[in-house]
Amino acid sequence: MKITTGRGVIMKYSVRSTYHLVYSKMWDFDRKLVYYGIAEVLFSAITPLVGVFMPSLIIACLEQQAGVQTLVLVCLSAFLVYGVINGIQTFLENRSSTQFILYRLKKFWSEMFRSTITRDYQNVEDYKTQIQIAKTEECLSTNDHGLEGFCHHNIKLAVNLLGLTLYSLVIGTTNIQLIGLLLGLSVIQYFIYRYAWKKEAATMEESGQIVRSIWYLHKETYNVATGKDIRLYGMRAWMAEFYRSLIRRLEKIEGKVRSAYFLYDMAGIFIQAVRDLAAYSWLILSLMQGMSIAQFVFLLGVISGFSTWFSTISEMISLLSNDLMRIGYYRDYTESEVVHAKPAESQAAAESMTITFEHVSFQYDQQRKVLDDFNLTIPAGQKVALVGINGAGKTTLVKLLCGLYRPDSGRILLNDRELTEDNREAFQKQLAVVFQDAMIMSVTIAENISGKNLEATDCGKVIEVLKRANLWEKVSRLPLQEKTYLGKDLNTDGIQLSGGEVQRLILARALYKEAKMLILDEPTAALDAIAESEMYKMVNDLVGDHTALFISHRLSSTQFCDRILFLENGVIVEDGTHEELMKRKGKYAKMFEVQSQYYQEGGEVYEFENSLAGNL
Numbered sequence: 001m002k003i004t005t006g007r008g009v010i011m012k013y014s015v016r017s018t019y020h021l022v023y024s025k026m027w028d029f030d031r032k033l034v035y036y037g038i039a040e041v042l043f044s045a046i047t048p049l050v051g052v053f054m055p056s057l058i059i060a061c062l063e064q065q066a067g068v069q070t071l072v073l074v075c076l077s078a079f080l081v082y083g084v085i086n087g088i089q090t091f092l093e094n095r096s097s098t099q100f101i102l103y104r105l106k107k108f109w110s111e112m113f114r115s116t117i118t119r120d121y122q123n124v125e126d127y128k129t130q131i132q133i134a135k136t137e138e139c140l141s142t143n144d145h146g147l148e149g150f151c152h153h154n155i156k157l158a159v160n161l162l163g164l165t166l167y168s169l170v171i172g173t174t175n176i177q178l179i180g181l182l183l184g185l186s187v188i189q190y191f192i193y194r195y196a197w198k199k200e201a202a203t204m205e206e207s208g209q210i211v212r213s214i215w216y217l218h219k220e221t222y223n224v225a226t227g228k229d230i231r232l233y234g235m236r237a238w239m240a241e242f243y244r245s246l247i248r249r250l251e252k253i254e255g256k257v258r259s260a261y262f263l264y265d266m267a268g269i270f271i272q273a274v275r276d277l278a279a280y281s282w283l284i285l286s287l288m289q290g291m292s293i294a295q296f297v298f299l300l301g302v303i304s305g306f307s308t309w310f311s312t313i314s315e316m317i318s319l320l321s322n323d324l325m326r327i328g329y330y331r332d333y334t335e336s337e338v339v340h341a342k343p344a345e346s347q348a349a350a351e352s353m354t355i356t357f358e359h360v361s362f363q364y365d366q367q368r369k370v371l372d373d374f375n376l377t378i379p380a381g382q383k384v385a386l387v388g389i390n391g392a393g394k395t396t397l398v399k400l401l402c403g404l405y406r407p408d409s410g411r412i413l414l415n416d417r418e419l420t421e422d423n424r425e426a427f428q429k430q431l432a433v434v435f436q437d438a439m440i441m442s443v444t445i446a447e448n449i450s451g452k453n454l455e456a457t458d459c460g461k462v463i464e465v466l467k468r469a470n471l472w473e474k475v476s477r478l479p480l481q482e483k484t485y486l487g488k489d490l491n492t493d494g495i496q497l498s499g500g501e502v503q504r505l506i507l508a509r510a511l512y513k514e515a516k517m518l519i520l521d522e523p524t525a526a527l528d529a530i531a532e533s534e535m536y537k538m539v540n541d542l543v544g545d546h547t548a549l550f551i552s553h554r555l556s557s558t559q560f561c562d563r564i565l566f567l568e569n570g571v572i573v574e575d576g577t578h579e580e581l582m583k584r585k586g587k588y589a590k591m592f593e594v595q596s597q598y599y600q601e602g603g604e605v606y607e608f609e610n611s612l613a614g615n616l
């Protein structure tokens, strides 16, 4: 059920279902949190009443001309009772503050972490999911709003409701008309507050978007990768102006909201004046008609505290609407129907793999189809090169093959078995893929290679693959060798590898996996042409009988392959060995000839640019 909480703010989930979700999880997490919460409500509502009652008690003793001893005893007892109640209330408040943080982190953050890490790659890559993640963080990153705010605000709401009820009973037993007037005025004040809140709620989506953009810009200012371009391409002024324009937009929105709250504040002052006039007139009149001073002081305290209970209730209802909206973001993300990873089936790994694409079509969003009715068979053990100009669809094809994307139509078969959600994890275990943008984590070299913690890593095997990837010479010279940290995020002694060294490390990771199929999606961009060619040949020797797919823009690096596929706009336009394609004098031969001009010229080796391929 959708519920409107303010102009333009629609909540997808019923209030009841969100309450049920948060409190049933809390019950599972630690039921003491609920018990202590109830106790906090009781003590927080009683404390002010006791505070108001104390002076009137002392005055009553004076009025009745009690002896000094009795007066001292009453005072001490009153202070003791007040101190104990106040102390318990403070303890409960502090306890819930820390416990709600733990509840948010242990229960909700971990659920979000699990939901992200296990979900389909295609879904995580989607920009809509990225926005959902940013919004979910809004629900889980602060103590005052979203999930944790919800827990605190509910306690405060309950305290104020109970306090209001107690105070209404006290006043109501003395003057029923007065309580009617006080409640009526408070209701008017509440509706004016709702008006201001609705103004604010109507801007929340837009201001949330602006705040996210501001955070994005902030992030880019300390992002090491973009930092270079910002300085070298003189982007500072442009970014600063962009930042200022966002702040200006936020200021404008805030201005509108502030003026609505100003109206509320003004109305509040007026209502307060009317309320005080009525209440104090009655009190003074009652005093003149014989009310005791003790009762007068007590009712004075109760009446002046009455409006605070009510205005806090209005405030809490508005804050809770905001919290509910943010919890809705969290629910959108964690309850959305996405494919989550299934544990790998235990099945015997095949020695080598035959890959078949059967009428596969795929497109990103509403763009043109990258692959349209695509067919291809790679027999087991074949070494295939996939070449083509930029944007031809090579990486997309690899991601489909790895199960990172799902075809829109058609099937991908692995040894005659269709790749599905159920066997995807099992299949991925048999694959080693080296992408252009491979991930290096700020952990040790050995952990980066094995993908496990040090205790579970076979360091002997790590050294062996580092040797095979021509990186051991460098690593062996480091004081901690394969146990050296990469980057300084987790260890200040961490080292920085060069682009080419990172790519060798990624290759070592692929070799460590001992997969049945190896895919190299141009991981060698940081290597020179000769080093790349040598690495591809070396990998070819290492994979033995296993199937391998090599992607490169440097055609000389892949000419050794059993088969070369020339991809253009998602279609294989040429298919054969290097010799066959050269004889055919088609697109491949033309590209090869252009590139080869840049190799041996006057006995010197020249580097050629990847972008050259795109010019063909």
Ligand SMILES: Nc1ncnc2c1ncn2[C@@H]1O[C@H](COP(=O)(O)OP(=O)(O)OP(=O)(O)O)[C@@H](O)[C@H]1O
Pocket: 125, 364, 365, 367, 370, 388, 389, 390, 391, 392, 393, 394, 395, 396, 397
């Ligand atoms: N995540 C994505 N979202 C939307 N479009 C994408 C995405 N990735 C790639 N594309 C588009 O799909 C097409 C094929 O891209 P792909 O990366 O598969 O080509 P490629 O042959 O690997 O290119 P290159 O040689 O430049 O790496 C391109 O037009 C690209 O703009």
